[in-house]
Amino acid sequence: MLVHYISQARKILLLVCLISIISAGLSACTQANSTTTTTSSSQGQNPIKIGISLSLTGDFNTDGQSTRQGYQLWADTINAQGGLLGRPVQLVILDDKSDPDQAAKNYETLISTDHVDLVFGPFSTLLTKPSAVVANKHNYAMVEGEGGGPSVFTQGLHNVFDVSLPVTNNLSTFALFILSLPQSLRPKTAAYVTEDDPFTQPQVDVARTLLEKGGVQTVYYHVYPADTTKNYTPFADAIIQAHPDIVVMGTLLPDATALITRFHQQHYNPKALIATAGPDLGSAFVKAVGGTAAAEGVFVPNGWYPESNTFQNSEMVNDYIARYGGTADTINADVAEAYSVGQVVQQAVTKINSLNNVALMKELHSGVTFGTVQGSAQFDATGQNTLALAYLFQWQHGQFLSVYPNSVAAQNPEFPKE
DSSP states (O other), X not given: OGGGTSGGGHHHHHHHHHHOOOOOOOSSOOSSOOOOOOOGGGTTSOOEEEEEEEOSSSTTHHHHHHHHHHHHHHHHHHHHTTOBTTBOEEEEEEEOTTOHHHHHHHHHHHHHTSOOSEEEOOSSHHHHHHHHHHHHHTTOOEEESSOOOGGGGGSOOSSEEEOSOOGGGTTHHHHHHHHHSOTTTSOOEEEEEEESOTTHHHHHHHHHHHHHHTTOEEEEEEEEOTTOXXXXXXXXXXXXXXXXXXXXXXXXXXXXXXXXXXXXHTTOOOSEEEESSSTTSTHHHHHHHTSHHHHTTEEXXXXXXXXXXXXXXXXXXXXXXXXXXXXXXXXXHHHHHHHHHHHHHHHHHHHHTSOOHHHHHHHHTTXXXXXXXXXXXXXXXXXXXXXXXXXXXXXXXXXXXXEESGGGOSSOOOSSOO
């Protein structure tokens, strides 16, 4: 088994990991505003309003809906416990239609017109960048879990905090796994295709650098426009023609689905295939690609998995299943990322006993460690989580399993993939 060959990479992986995890309340939602219900213990108190812009429609709608579930689950939980600072949490959610300009406008509305007390982040680096600028203009903290691209943290802002794994390190674990294989098994060639997106491209480029330094030759590299929505066939066909041993895709669900579908149509089966996002979306991914056979062997990096022994994770998983149904391994990772946002804000607000955003930012920058379902969170000067770890996951026979590093692996990696 491969587990005998990959132990040598543990020290390297741990080093990378050290360098490199809310919510909403809509039992029924419109595309405009929605609020949570309150519990009897906090009825009669003025609600704490939390403003959020989410991609309920548009290209990111699958992720937006799952993010809303995570925020809702957190809000339901805290309201059932008596609220935040003894007051009910009320979520005010606006649909940004997956458009960064609309997201920025939404936060302006939430702060200037709706006068929310706090704001939580949107989905994606693309939308977080302009949204954080708006929040910063009004001296609002923006705690988020899905805007971890490096460009978010090079804007000179002091108000943004990402509870999840820094994007740049996302694919490093996969690269280290590949390089830990014995020479007789190690892939010799790789292809890279990525959306021109501040979330996807940085992590693809880091993985490429690591693999090239390890002797894996690049036979194809292509960056396509972020507004590409339909025709991914030329990129897929170019990869098929190059016939690399492994394929690294900088994708979200729509483009990951299109590329994988094309590979199957043309009977191309690389030894390993990994996507930056899409395969982590649970049943939504399996359904999109056409079932468990099409999902078989696909890798994805992530900072959370359902069986993780992290702060309040088992409670969140159980609550999710009770509310939405399904099984643990079909829970979209966006749920955990959003839920983590609420956990961090709850702990910080409770600590300072205040909703003052300036005081909140000071607390978040203080070096305090927060517990989340993704693991520990501690923020550096730029707002990135320095304690988040990268795990490698793979779809095997209809199950979404942790496969690397060995210390958290539920199963050996399937390589080459079936």
